[in-house]
Amino acid sequence: MRGTLRYMAVTAAVGILAGAVFSGQSFILVILSQIVVFSIAALGLNLLTGMAGQVSIGNAAFMSIGAYASVVLATRLGVPVPLAAVLGGLAAAVFGFLIGLPALRMKGFYLAIATMAFGVVVEQLIAVIPALGAHDGIRNIPSFLPGELWTYLFNLAFYLVLLWAARRVAESPVGLRWRMVRDGETPARSFGVDTARAKLSAFTLSAFYGGVAGSLYAHTVGYIRSADFGLGRSLDLLAMIMIGGLGSYQGGLAGAVIIVGLRFFFSRGFGPWLSVIIGGLLVAFTLFFPRGIAWGATLNWHKRLQVPYLWLLRKIRRRRTSMDGSSVVVSGKNMFYREAGEGRPVVLVHGNTGSCLWWRDAMDLPGWRTVAPDLPNFGRSDALDVADIDAYADSLAAFIDVLGLKRPVVVGHSLGGAVVMSLAARKPELAAGIVLVDSASPSGLKTPEEHYPVIELYRTSRDLMRKALSGVAPTLKDERLLDNLADDAMLMAPHAYAGNARALERFDYAGRAGAFTGPVLVLWGRKDVIVTEAMARETAAAYKNAKLSIWDDAGHSPMVENAERFRKELLDFLAGI
Amino acid sequence: MVLETTAFAVSYGKIEALKGVSIAVGDKEAVAVIGANGAGKSSLLLGLAGIVESRGAAVYRGRDLGVLPSHGRVKDGLVLCPEGRHVFPELPVEENLRLGAYRRGRARQGLEKAYELFPRLAERRRQAAGYLSGGEQQMLAIGRALMAEPELLMLDEPSLGLAPVLVDQVFEALGRLRATGMAMLLVEQNAVKALGFADRAYILETGRVVMEGRARELLNDGRVRSAYLGI
Amino acid sequence: MLVKLLQSIIFGLPQGALYGLMGFGLSLVFGTAGVMNFAHGNAGMVGVFVGWTVLVLTKSLPAGIVAGLAAGAVLGAFMDRVLMKRVRGLSHGSMLIITLGVLMILDGLALIVWGTEPLLFPDLFSGLPILWTLPPALNPSGMPLIIPGNDLRTFLAALGSALLLAAFFRWSKPGLAARARAQDEVGAKAVGINVAASDTLAWSVGVASAVLAGFLIAPKTTVAPTMLVNLQLYGFTAAVFGGFSSMMGAVIGGLALGVIEKLVVLGLDEAFMAGGVAGVNAVDFQLSVVLIIIIVTLAARPTGLFASKFKGKV
């Protein structure tokens, strides 16, 4: 949702700016208006074709119905124009529902034929109704607002609202059902999805968007003919979503810019070429860029465009070592750490993409001295050449030694848990007790191969990283902390992104972890999406002297999700040592 | 030598199903290929038949198959009876069989032989193949492959879905064909049957040949017995 | 009344044969290569333009027709080899969108090369109309039935070629191979069918049949970029009737459609007259009615009226 809001803000800003720049040039404002209007129609088609997987080549007919309905309401019945536009959308939605009914039983090519037939029927029938101006159409349609600029801004506002709504719907259970239908009707049905209802709702909503777009078009251009909404228009819409990206909310706008722009560019004398070019774009995008422009733009955003910003972020953040932390040299490498309190030592080891910041709210343990390092490769500590659990554990042991911590209790979270396991198995005498928080299990953690490209994207995209972290700490409400955690995560050594996942894959202490016989606390949150209950149980079972504690309402990161309870539970455990 | 491959490999996108195997089938020889599910047995046969793309060399009767398309291979007598039957469901049984002789073979004699081998098919000759039972379709697929009068017959799990008595019949029929001098490359789940039938065998594991030898010897090999024969 | 009815049927059958020819081509490509070709009509249109050009250059009608059919065959082969080969294995949606793109490209190219002026095409056939008067007992008004001479020949040419081609694909060896290939590609390769060649054959014959339909209709519509757009819609309807995998079904469906269409116009005319509706012309509704028939048919039998049983696809 944040992404959508940001996108909407940018679109609104650019849109208003464009309006301001061209405020005197009504010709260009009409083009801009049309771009926005067709974006709405394309968005509607994308809900149906991109999301729900139902190819329609008759969606321009919904525009037609909306346009005519709205014009009749506004000019003959005196309905205010904005209301007429919405009613036009509803009229189209009714038709969408009606055409959706027979379409329920059709698939693929057959549905395409039926929607095409529907489009032509609407075009032909309107063209023979004298009351609607027959072939000549209707002229002199009043606009909503005086002047092209206001009309344009009004259209833009409609687009933004409808975009937001589309996103809401697409992310709701309804949208999920659409995607399930798209990806396979039979499996969807076996998951209990009422595929008929899902398709019907997609048709209806898609038609509503088309209808609204049609009415806006009518009041913007001031003149409609049924031939304006023929097969060619439907194909334009299809081209827009193919170019913009099938199933992408933003894509329709990019596609509309290109198609509407081309139409105006070629309007004088080059008409035939336009057909060739749009057709060519359809073929080319389907063959070579099936995910469209929007996807390319998104990928670039995550892969390249944030890089300068991240470079700066790393520079600034690394330097802020003053931040109540210190640095020591451990085996020739700087290691950053924070500490709090006095007493016997507790060492807190963060997880993958982590830093000592993850323990911020868990460090206040009365009677204990808590020390939280950034492992090498992470946060403000220096990088190693390798990403390896045993190497991290060796650094951790050396760190404990350099700071002179005597028989500390060592707490590890996630990947940190694996590090602690490795340490405790190889140097059992070093730790007085260990705590494993949603830790990798002794037999490691396998990352599916297809996730690696995504992990690589985290390296260059703070956005994705933040999103991933919010999934890792599902009940964390502190947005600022999340921002800071994401910033810290971006400090990780570049090779460690995929490297840590591989390291956890290699990690195997099954059968060896039990060498540590001291007290062990295994903590696990039921909402954890990375570590399963079976893995948590396996971890606990690996130790002779382990207690398993399961939290029902925490995810992968209990210490940031419910720090209060975490401290209490930790203190209880420490009291027994 | 009827067929000899070197470093023969098949990939599906990034998945390497067959990672370079070298096998050979001699004149009049029956060779079995056994291995666990997903070992790459079907990929081997599909690659040899030219139905999926392959790399490496495959020399069939002194000629490198190279990029020879599948129909060219059938024409030269390299015929596959694919796994999963792949009969033409809307066509009648007899039409299916006739199509077996599309590239080579004599339809009339072939039909007679096929019906003789599987009398069941003769009873159903006018029925659409899609209506046959799984086992009947398997018979049809084998019959169809024989229609082309193969010189090297490649069979992918011919016993799949057949009742034990029919499995025996099929192997008996294959035995008779072998007696006529037809070379065979046989993929089977039923390793005991396959090893009992073949002269030599290869064992595939995750896309590689891990063992080869005389079928009898493999049948008595302790490792093979425990891993593939479940004895 | 009876005369009007019979007259409608007589006018409807030649149209219907054209629909059947169009439907045949569509269901041929769909039933063998598995692609619903939305560019079918426009590909045929380009072939007709080529034929027209050759006709103008050589002044020979047969040369023009041969050239047009050949151009159609080449275009069909091109679409198969260059475009469809790449999308094999992709979704139906992708193939569909590609044919729609080709539809637009061909439309534009025809406009660029040949312009918008409608070009006249000579009648392929000529002949006097046949008049036939029913016995007075059946026909009190004494009005004769008219069977236009070239309509009759068009009818015979369209129906004859459609049936001939359908029979070819039904019974010949390549035809059998093409159908087998549609039913099981691996099986087809295993028996040695050259699948690529088979697809190309289907595409070539399919597009050439659209060119033929174009030639037959050109004397009426003139040669223009949009000449086959509506005929394609009718072709779809005919093929829908036929269940899309049965080519004979498409031909018969087309004939039925031609007659139904004329009867609908007749019925509407009577209704408008009886209802006193003025200012509307029943003919304006004929396409809409046909298209509504498509939708209803598809809704009732989603894979067509005579669809065969073993169709897992689409």
Ligand SMILES: Nc1ncnc2c1ncn2[C@@H]1O[C@H](COP(=O)(O)OP(=O)(O)OP(=O)(O)O)[C@@H](O)[C@H]1O
């Ligand atoms: N079309 C395909 N696309 C992607 N992967 C495939 C495809 N066909 C097979 N594979 C993969 O290739 C590997 C080998 O498959 P293959 O069918 O050759 O195995 P097999 O030995 O015949 O197994 P089985 O005994 O189950 O038939 C498997 O891992 C399989 O998942």
Ligand SMILES: [Mg+2]
């Ligand atoms: Mg197999």
